Amino acid sequence: MTLRVSVFGTGYLGATHAAGMAELGHDVVGVDIDAAKVATLARGEVPFFEPGLPELISKHVATGRLRFTTDAREAADADVHFIGVGTPQKKGESAADLRFVDAVIDGLAPLLKRPTVILGKSTVPVGTAARLAARVRELAPAGDAVDLGWNPEFLREGFGVEDTLRPDRLVLGIDKNHPGRIEEMARIVYADAIGRGTPFLVTDLATAELVKVSANAFLATKISFINAIAEICDATGADVMELADAIGYDERIGRKFLGAGLGFGGGCLPKDIRAFMARAGELGVNQALAFLHEVDAVNMRRRDHVVDMAARELGGKVVGRPIAVLGAAFKPNSDDVRDSPALDVAGRLHLMGADVRVYDPEAMKNAAAAWPTLHFADGMEDAVSGTELVIVATEWREFKNADPVRLAQVAARSVVIDGRNCLDAEAWTNAGWVYRGMGRHSQ
Ligand SMILES: NC(=O)c1ccc[n+]([C@@H]2O[C@H](COP(=O)([O-])OP(=O)(O)OC[C@H]3O[C@@H](n4cnc5c(N)ncnc54)[C@H](O)[C@@H]3O)[C@@H](O)[C@H]2O)c1
Numbered sequence: 001m002t003l004r005v006s007v008f009g010t011g012y013l014g015a016t017h018a019a020g021m022a023e024l025g026h027d028v029v030g031v032d033i034d035a036a037k038v039a040t041l042a043r044g045e046v047p048f049f050e051p052g053l054p055e056l057i058s059k060h061v062a063t064g065r066l067r068f069t070t071d072a073r074e075a076a077d078a079d080v081h082f083i084g085v086g087t088p089q090k091k092g093e094s095a096a097d098l099r100f101v102d103a104v105i106d107g108l109a110p111l112l113k114r115p116t117v118i119l120g121k122s123t124v125p126v127g128t129a130a131r132l133a134a135r136v137r138e139l140a141p142a143g144d145a146v147d148l149g150w151n152p153e154f155l156r157e158g159f160g161v162e163d164t165l166r167p168d169r170l171v172l173g174i175d176k177n178h179p180g181r182i183e184e185m186a187r188i189v190y191a192d193a194i195g196r197g198t199p200f201l202v203t204d205l206a207t208a209e210l211v212k213v214s215a216n217a218f219l220a221t222k223i224s225f226i227n228a229i230a231e232i233c234d235a236t237g238a239d240v241m242e243l244a245d246a247i248g249y250d251e252r253i254g255r256k257f258l259g260a261g262l263g264f265g266g267g268c269l270p271k272d273i274r275a276f277m278a279r280a281g282e283l284g285v286n287q288a289l290a291f292l293h294e295v296d297a298v299n300m301r302r303r304d305h306v307v308d309m310a311a312r313e314l315g316g317k318v319v320g321r322p323i324a325v326l327g328a329a330f331k332p333n334s335d336d337v338r339d340s341p342a343l344d345v346a347g348r349l350h351l352m353g354a355d356v357r358v359y360d361p362e363a364m365k366n367a368a369a370a371w372p373t374l375h376f377a378d379g380m381e382d383a384v385s386g387t388e389l390v391i392v393a394t395e396w397r398e399f400k401n402a403d404p405v406r407l408a409q410v411a412a413r414s415v416v417i418d419g420r421n422c423l424d425a426e427a428w429t430n431a432g433w434v435y436r437g438m439g440r441h442s443q
C-alpha cells in the first residue's frame with residue numbers, strides 16, 4: 001500500500017530515509033530549511049557522499065515519487081511525517097541541542113488538520129518524545145487525532161541505503177495510553193522488511209528512545225574497551241590485533257567493533273554518549289553512566305597518543321616538519337568530518353607548527369571547510385612526497401592497497417604511523433618503512 005510520506009531534515013539520515021521510502025513505493029516529500037541542499041536533491045543529486053544513494057535519489061526524482069522542498073506546507077497532507085533533523089551537541093555543553101526538532105514540531109503541527117502520524121527518527125534524550133507528543137496535540141488543529149511515535153534509526157554512514165532497505169531490526173515507541181494509529185501506519189510503511197521477518201519491536205516511548213542511545217553507548221564502550229587494552233599492549237609489548245581476534249572468537253564477545261586505533265568520531269557516537277550522560281544527570285542517576293566518562297576519555301586519549309607518537313618519531317621537533325595525514329573523514333566510505341579523529345590529529349599537528357599535508361578520497365571539501373588553513377594535497381602520492389612521517393588516519397581502501405615500495409621512493413623518510421591498524425605491517429616493513437601500529441608490538 002502506498003502512503004504519502006514526508007521526511008523533515010534531508011541530511012545523512014533524512015535524505016537516505018526519504019530515498020528508501022520512495023524505493024519501498026511510497027510517495028515522498030523531503031523538507032529542509034537549507035535551500036541549497038533542497039535544490040541539489042531536487043535535481044536528483046546528493047550533496048554528500050553516500051554509496052548507492054545518488055542512484056536511488058535520481059531514480060525516484062525522475063519518477064516523481066520523490067520531491068524536495070523548503071516549504072513545510074507542501075508536506076502537510078502526508079499520512080506519515082518523519083522527523084530526521086539534527087540533534088547536535090550544544091556548544092560548550094554535553095547535552096543535545098533539540099532546537100531543530102522543536103522547530104519542526106512548531107512549524108508542522110499547526111498545519112495538521114486531519115488525523116496524522118508523526119514518527120521521530122532523530123536521536124533524542126529520553127523524555128523528548130512524550131514532551132513533543134503533548135505539544136503537537138496542543139498546537140495541531142486536529143488535536144488528539146495527531147499521534148506521535150518514536151522510530152529510532154540505526155543506519156551506518158557508508159551503508160545507509162542497505163541499512164534503510166534491509167534494517168536488522170525496527171523499533172517503534174508509542175504512548176501506550178494514546179496508541180492511535182501509529183503501529184498500524186508503521187506496519188504499512190515497513191511492510192517490506194516486516195514481511196521478510198525483520199524483528200519489529202513495539203515499546204513505550206522512553207524505551208524506544210533509550211534503545212537508540214544504549215546501542216550507541218554499547219558500541220562506543222566496545223571500541224574504548226579495546227583501545228584501553230591497546231594501551232596495556234603498548235606498555236607490555238603485546239599485540240592488540242591478535243588479542244582482539246582471540247577474544248572475538250568467543251561468540252559472547254564477537255570480533256566486530258574491536259578495531260583498536262584512533263578511536264570513534266562522527267556525528268553520532270561522541271555526541272550521543274555525552275548527551276546520554278547529561279540526561280542521566282538531569283534524571284538524578286548520573287552514577288549509572290559514570291563509566292561513559294571513561295569511555296569518552298579513553299577515546300580522546302587515542303588522538304593525543306597519535307600526536308605524541310608523531311612528535312616522538314620526529315625527535316620532539318615538529319615545527320616546519322612535513323607530515324602526510326592520509327584520511328580526513330571520521331571513517332572510510334564517508335565524506336563526514338564531524339568530530340573526525342583524523343582531522344583532529346591533522347589539525348593539532350598543524351597548530352603545533354608542522355607542515356601537514358592532508359589527503360582524503362572523498363572528504364576534502366568538508367575538511368577544507370572545517371580547517372581552511374590546512375594544506376590539502378592532490379592525491380595520496382602528492383601528500384606523501386617529501387614527507388618525513390606518514391600517518392594513516394582513516395582506513396580507506398586506497399590507503400590499505402597503497403604500494404609501500406612506491407611510497408618509500410617519494411617520501412623523504414620512511415616512517416608510518418598506522419592509526420587504524422589497517423596496513424599490511426610486514427609488506428610495509430619489507431619495503432623499508434619503520435612501521436608503528438596502535439597497540440602492536442611495533443612500538
Ligand atoms: N548520520 C547518521 O548516520 C545517523 C544515523 C542514525 C541516527 N542519526 C540521527 O539523525 C539525526 C540527523 O542526523 P544527520 O547526520 O542526518 O544530520 P545532518 O546534519 O546531516 O542533517 C540534518 C538536516 O536537518 C535540517 N534541518 C534543520 N532544521 C530543520 C527544520 N526546522 N526543518 C527541516 N530541516 C531542518 C538541516 O538543514 C540538515 O540538512 C540526528 O539526531 C542523528 O543523531 C544519524
Ligand SMILES: O=c1ccn([C@@H]2O[C@H](COP(=O)(O)OP(=O)(O)O[C@H]3O[C@H](CO)[C@@H](O)[C@H](O)[C@H]3O)[C@@H](O)[C@H]2O)c(=O)[nH]1
Binds near residue numbers: 153257262263268
Ligand atoms: O572497531 C571499530 C569500529 C568503529 N570505529 C570507529 O567508530 C566510529 C563510528 O563508526 P560507525 O559506528 O561505523 O559509524 P556511524 O555511521 O557513526 O554509525 C553509528 O552511529 C549511527 C548514528 O547514531 C548509528 O545509527 C549506527 O548504528 C552506529 O554504528 C568511526 O570513527 C570508526 O572509525 C573504531 O574505531 N573501531
